[in-house]
Every structure is written in structure tokens, then in C-alpha cells.
Amino acid sequence: MGKKEKLNLFWLARKGLFRFKLWFILKLVIIVLWIFFLLNVFMAFSLQAPVLNKGVSQAIFGFLFLLINLLSLLLIIIMTIFTLKLRKNELGLFRCSGATRGDIITLIINESMILSIIVMIFIVLIEFIFIYNFRFFLAGFLNTSFDLPFFLTLLKGFLFSFFFIFILLFLTYIPFGFYYAYKDPYNIVRY
Amino acid sequence: MFFRLIDIKKQFADKDSEVNALDGINLDINEKNFISLVGPSGAGKSTLLLLLAGLVRPTSGDIYFDSMKLTKLPDREWSRIRRENIGIIFQKKIVINHLRVHENLLAPLSLFDYDHRSISFHDRIEELMEKFDLFDLRNRYPRELSGGELQRLVVARSLVTRPKILLADEPTGDLDLDASMKLLEVIKGLNKEGLTIVMVTHNKKLANIAKNIYLLNEGNIQKILK
Numbered sequence: 167m168g169k170k171e172k173l174n175l176f177w178l179a180r181k182g183l184f185r186f187k188l189w190f191i192l193k194l195v196i197i198v199l200w201i202f203f204l205l206n207v208f209m210a211f212s213l214q215a216p217v218l219n220k221g222v223s224q225a226i227f228g229f230l231f232l233l234i235n236l237l238s239l240l241l242i243i244i245m246t247i248f249t250l251k252l253r254k255n256e257l258g259l260f261r262c263s264g265a266t267r268g269d270i271i272t273l274i275i276n277e278s279m280i281l282s283i284i285v286m287i288f289i290v291l292i293e294f295i296f297i298y299n300f301r302f303f304l305a306g307f308l309n310t311s312f313d314l315p316f317f318l319t320l321l322k323g324f325l326f327s328f329f330f331i332f333i334l335l336f337l338t339y340i341p342f343g344f345y346y347a348y349k350d351p352y353n354i355v356r357y
Numbered sequence: 358m359f360f361r362l363i364d365i366k367k368q369f370a371d372k373d374s375e376v377n378a379l380d381g382i383n384l385d386i387n388e389k390n391f392i393s394l395v396g397p398s399g400a401g402k403s404t405l406l407l408l409l410a411g412l413v414r415p416t417s418g419d420i421y422f423d424s425m426k427l428t429k430l431p432d433r434e435w436s437r438i439r440r441e442n443i444g445i446i447f448q449k450k451i452v453i454n455h456l457r458v459h460e461n462l463l464a465p466l467s468l469f470d471y472d473h474r475s476i477s478f479h480d481r482i483e484e485l486m487e488k489f490d491l492f493d494l495r496n497r498y499p500r501e502l503s504g505g506e507l508q509r510l511v512v513a514r515s516l517v518t519r520p521k522i523l524l525a526d527e528p529t530g531d532l533d534l535d536a537s538m539k540l541l542e543v544i545k546g547l548n549k550e551g552l553t554i555v556m557v558t559h560n561k562k563l564a565n566i567a568k569n570i571y572l573l574n575e576g577n578i579q580k581i582l583k
Contacts, residue, residue, distance in 0.1 A: 178467045181456055256453045262412065263465040264440020264518070266433050351412060 175269060178260075179276035192249045196242055196281075203238045250342040261351035274343030359522065359553055360386035360409060365418035367404055367576075378404040379415070380576035386522075386555065391548040393564035394557045395582070396573035402557040405573070406524050409555060410443055411435035440468055444520035448527040450507045452499045458510055459486065459495040462517050469518075481517060489513040489543075505536055512543060522553040529563060541566045 257270055265273075367379040379401045386392060386409075394402045407413045408420065411427065420427045422438060430438075452461050462482045469478075486492040489509040499507060515523060525544065529537035537560075545566050548554050558564050561582075570582040 174467050178464060181460065255451050259447075259451050259453065260464070260468075261436075262410070262439075262445050262447075263468065264436050264443070265468055266436040268433070269436075269468060 175273050176276050179273050179280060192245055192252075196245050196249070199238045199242050199245075203242070246339065247342070250339075250346070254346065257346040258349075258351040261347070267347035270347040271340070271343040274339055274346075278339040359388045359390075359423065360384070361419075361421040362405075362408070363419045363421075365405075365408065365415045365420065367401075367408065367413065368416045377576050379408070381418070382577055384571075384578065386553065388521075388553055389548070389551050390569065391545070391554045391567045392556070393567035393570045394555065394573055395559070395561055395564045395570060396579075398559075400573040401576040402573050403526055404576075406526050406555065406557050409522075410445055410524055411439050440465075440518065442521045444515035444518065444523045446511060446515050446523065446525040446528045448530045450504075450511050450530070452507065452510055452514065454499050457496050457498055458491055458502070461499070461510060461514055462486070465514065465517050481519070485513040485517060504532065505539075508532065508536070508540060509543075512540070516547070516552075520552070522555065523547065525554065525556040527558055528556060529558065529560070537563060 257273075260273070261267075261270060362382055362384040365379050365382045365384075366377065368375045369378055370376075382401075382405065384405075394405060396402055404413065408415055415428065418428070422442070427435065427438065453464055456464060459482055462485060463478070466478045466481075483492075486495055489512065491506070491509060491513060494502060494506060499510065502510065512528075523544070528544065529540055532540060541563055544554060544556065548568075554567070556564070556567060561570075564570050565583070567583070571578050572580040572582050
């Protein structure tokens, strides 16, 4: 532990997130799925007609969009359950050491906050680097000029991403925080 | 009197019926005592330990700790009492696998919201690492430790918050006799230093190291063997 680090639940959450290799790999996969899901949603909302009408009919795209996103959401939920199962000993031990139910839930919230920040950084990078350039490419292709409403659309996309990250991370994480907070901790660590 | 249990009953719901895990236990645990709980499987030893740790609630009866009635306390208060006063050693050698040895010792302290300006917890960690020969292993992960080293870490971890009572559920678990005796000598030494200890064991020979031995059967104290 570095001398300037604070020893608290956030410290523990950070260690949990980055040290546990299998867990971290799973988290990265979850992050990629999140980005995939959010970019799909983002593109559907902010880059609508020019992309959608090029050769693919609206109905087929709509169906594929729904299917892919449902599948990615399902994968996210399954993998989150799996990753939290990997942590059961730690959470049980922590509760036996005197953590309140609130501490367990706080630990889980801290981890989901760290993860949200990582996802946001990824999304901002990807949106700026790829979509922004893609937009310029499209603008050149369609022979239209860059305009202010595009920035507002981009901003709308960020806010939309934020909303989804927090809501969905909470939906996938928090129930398990509660599950481990209320489950008999001794039985968690014993069996 | 440290812990006082009065007419404690604990029932668990089975498929169709209810099982009496504890059936009217009365027990006083004095400060600095060392008690072994022995008995056959299903006698209620572990349940009694869980009750002392506040990890399960009795169906009826009262538990007092330092003259404070615990039975009706909310979970938050129970957790605080556990955090500040109780150390637990589990049958399985459970540690946090992604934390290094010294971080495993720090982990329970994260509940106290210490910060880097308070150096007392660093002193405590170093003291424990010296005491349990873990100093040279401080940067290793649990998977890199031998069985004996891991057991020392488990014991050190249970003591990091300076508990007043140590609850040990089959602490010798899967250790061989030699390693078991060594561990019990450590536990006995802790008792000599003033730590109250309640230990559950199947093995009557190992139980002999305690000052008092209670034989549990069918959810009650059948006999005081020592």
C-alpha cells in the first residue's frame, strides 16, 4: 500500500477490480459488451437516416438491432453474475470481519462507479476518434458541411450513454450487492 | 462476565420440520478464558459459535456482551461489536486471493476508515507480520504460500483489529497433527496474553489445550469435561 493511499472501502474496491486477473478479464469483456451495446444505441439515435438507408431495410436493421442488443445485455447479466460469484468468499469474509450490510453494498457501488468511469473513458474516446471522423467522412461523402447540431447530437449521445451505464450497471450490480449483504455470511465462506 | 448466554434456543427450518440446533443453552464466558467446545457433528457447536459472533440470531433467549443485551440489537450494531471485539478463524483457510499478504491484513481495517495520516495501523500490521513470521512474505499472494504460511496469515488476519475474543471453528481443519499442535500453541500463547478464546473442535486431544472443555450434544451442554 502506498503511503498516500487512503485505507477505506474504495481502496478495497479498487484492489478487487484490478488485481483479480480472471475477474478483471471478465470485466473487460463486460466493458466491451457495454460499449458495443451503447454504441449501437448511440448510432441508432444520432446517426440515423444516412447510414440506415444505405442498402439495409429499416425492418431488418430494427430486428437485428434489437436481437444483438438483447443478446449483449443477456451476456452482460450472465457475466456479471459469474464475476460476482467469484467474489463470494471475499464478500462473506468481509461481512464476518464486521462489515455491515451497508458496507457490502457500498463496496459494490464503489466498484460499479470505477467501472462506469472506465466505460465512459472508452466511450468518449471511441465516440470522438471513430464516430467524429466517421461523421467527417460521411459529411465528405454526402457533400454536406460540418454543423453545430452534430455536436448537440453527440452531447445527447454522451448523456444517453451515461444514463444507460449507470442505470444498467446498477441493475446488474446492485441486486447482487444486496444478495451478498443479506445472505448468511458464514455459510458463504463455509461452503 | 464477558459473554452470558441465557436459555438460548435456535431452530432451523428443515424441509418439513424444524431442527433444534440449540436447545436452551446457558453459558458464561469469562474474560481471558479459553474454552473448547467438543461434540459430535450436529451437536450445535458451530451454531453456538455463530451466535457468539452475531452471525445468526437465537430463536429465543438472551445474549449479553459486557453487560449489554445483544439479542434485540439491529444488524448495524451487531456488526460494529463484531468489528471491534471479535476475531474469527474459519475451518477453511479463507483469505482474499487477489490481495498480497500485507494487504490481506489491511483489508479488515478498511472498515474503520483509517487514512494514511494514521500510522497506528501500519504499526499493527508490522507487529503481526513479525509475530507470525510473515514479514518476508508480505508481498506474496496467498497462492504463493504453503499451507502453514497460509494458516499463519489466517490467524494474523483474525487478530488485526485487536479483538477481545477469538472464535475458532475447527482451526486445525486439514492440518496434520504436527502443524495442528503448533497452531494450538500459538492460540494458547494468545490466551496467555489475555485474549479470550472459544474454539470448536472434533478432536478431544486438541481440545485439551483449553482451560475449560464443554461437551455439546443435541443442542445442549451435556457435560463439563474440564
